[in-house]
Amino acid sequence: MNPVLPQVFAASFSRFGDILAVTDPDSSLTYSQLADRAEAVSAWMAGHGGGEGRTRVGIYATNSTDYVAAYVGAIFAGAVPFLVDSAFGPFELSRIAEDCSLDLLIHxxxxxxxxxxxxxxxxxxxxxxxxxxxxxxxxxPRLPLLDTTEVCRFTSGSTGRPNCIEFSGEAVHAAAANWAKGTALGAEDRIACLAALSNGLAFNTSLLAAFLSGASLHLSRGLPTASRVVRLLERTEATRLVAFPALYESMVRRGSGAGFEMVGAAISSGAPLRGSVREEFTRLTGVPVHNYYGVAEAGPLTFATDGIGAGLGTPLPGVQLLADEIGIRVRSESMGSRYLNAAGVFEDRVDSQGFYHTGDQGRLEPDGLHLTGRTGRMVNVGGRKIDPLEVTEVLREVPGVLDAVVFEYENRHGEPTLAAVVSAGPGTATPELRKHCSRVLPTFKVPSIFHVTDEIPANSIGKPSVQRLRRLLDDALSN
Known part of the structure; x- marks a missing residue:
């Protein structure tokens, strides 16, 4: 089967020529220069291939123009790029290399x-x-790739081995094209991207999507502090900001809207963005925050075009979405093909009509999709099923609470119990949290363990890191 992505990238590079394509703090490339860089990478890779079949290239680095050139160069060479989260440690990286039989690593x-x-x-x-x-x-053994696979990405790896999702070139192209169409991305746009290109938020909204439209993509390095974000926006005159909820929370804590004069839209995904944060960010900056819902296996799914309501928006082009008692199911043109290293797991989540079971619960309302919980992550404590999201939302109602995470944790007797880690301002204490939960929730839903901290530890995509939360409790309870 003829690959799709080499022709797609080549057409965009030829069409937009001397227009600025991508920048980082140290360099910039026009579309023509990016084409030349990618061709040079392709030629280098042709002399260093290896393994059976197409060369498998892991890309393990933070965002940069070099990253983009390496990615497109691998595609031009007929290799398969595996985009590895740079936040993964040596242990996770070694499991990926073994599971996926990587030949080369660019890092x-x-x-x-x-x-x-x-x-x-x-x-x-x-x-x-x-x-x-x-x-x-x-x-x-070297697990064979599907003939249609042109790019591989990974789930977050918060539990177990990171699952490697195979994507056809048609699916990658559809994700970008449907995002560009559904969000009115145009050649005049300048995208400031604060999410890692290995993650779906950036991969689907900013990488190929920018180049299909003739837009420019502006990348940052290092911890995305509020001041660094503002400098990026001012330097690039960005019209779009792509970031995780933690960034918007940081901007709200900063308490200033300076530097956002050119930004027309801010895009958030990866974890729930609290309504109070979204509203305060817009009040400070004048910029609406557009929620976006997607899952790694199915690509971008919804977009809130008005940036006003609390919903996650309506389905993007090429997406069919069902939300009922079974949970949220989706069928999209951008859907992955399977997990390379977990035979049958992906397929088991796809029903006979081709709808993928996301594991999320939600409802469709006039302003779009609203998430209400998870179908597969109920906590079983004492024989009772508890939805951690329900308890989390109750804790977020307490004055002074910035965020909360509720999860199953083993007590000192090795028995499962419900624990809550809460980030809060000065003066918030465990008795107050317990009392509020007791007023609102049945006794069995009140966490047995509370821990108050300054900040919820998160993984590279802005979601709470359950592994780090467990270690935090381990340390706190051992003292």
Whole structure:
């Protein structure tokens, strides 16, 4: 089967020529220059391929123009890029390399990769500031890719092994094209992207979507502090901001709307954005926050065009969405094909009509989709099923509470219990939290363990990190 993405990228590069395509704090590339860089990467890769079938290239780095050139260069070379979250540690990276039989790894020069690499690969600047290694072979069999697979991405890996999602070129193209159409992305847009390109928020809304439209993509490095974001917006005169909820919360804490004069829309996804934060951000900056709902396996699904209501918006082009007692099910043109390293798991979530069961619960209202919980993550405590999201929303009602996460935790006797970690301002104490929950919830839904902290630990995509939350409780309860 003829690959789709090489022609798609080449057409955009040819069409938009000398228009600015992508920048980072240290460099910028026009569409023509990006084409030249990608062709150079492709030629370099042709001389360093390996393994059976198409070369499998892991890209393990933070956002940069070099990252984009490496990604497109791999596509031009007929290789399959595997976009690995740079927040993954050596353990997760080694499991990915083994599960997916990666041949090459393009990475940040300071990345800890010695435990899984075989030899460094020299280059004459084709990869810019990035480095490359050939990976060690593994005893496990090399799982075959589908013939249509052109890009692979990963679930967050918060539990178990990160699942590797195979995407056809048609699905990647559809995700970008339908996003551009459904959100009216145009050549005049300048996108300030604060999410990692390996994550669906950036991958679907900013990478190929920007280039299909002739827009410019502006990338940041380092921790996205409020001041750094403002400098990026001012330097690029960005018209769109793409970021996780934590960034908008940071801007609200900053208490100033300066620097947002050119921004017409802010886009949020990855974790729920509280209505109070969204409203305060818009009050400070004058910029509406457009919620977006997507899942890694099915691509971008909804978009709130008005940026006013609390809903997650209506389905994007190419998306069919059902929300009923079974849960939220979707069928999209941007859907992945399967998990490479988890046979049958993806397929089991797709029904006979081709709808993928997201595991989320929700309802469709006039302003769009509203999430209400999860179908598969109920906590069982003492034989009673509890939805952690319900308890979380009750805790967020307490004055002074900034955020909360509720989850199952083993007490000192090894029994499952309900725990709540709450970030709050000074003066908020456990007795107040427990009393409020007791007033609102049945006794069995009141957490047995409360812990108040300054900030909820999050993973690289802005979602609470349950592993770090468990360690936080372990440390707190052992003292």
């Amino acid at each position: 940040a020069p300071d990345a800890e990769v010695s435990s899984l690499t075989e030899e460094p690969l020299s280059h004459g600047g084709e990869l810019g500031a990035l480095a490359a290694h050939r990976l060690r072979s593994h005893a496990s």
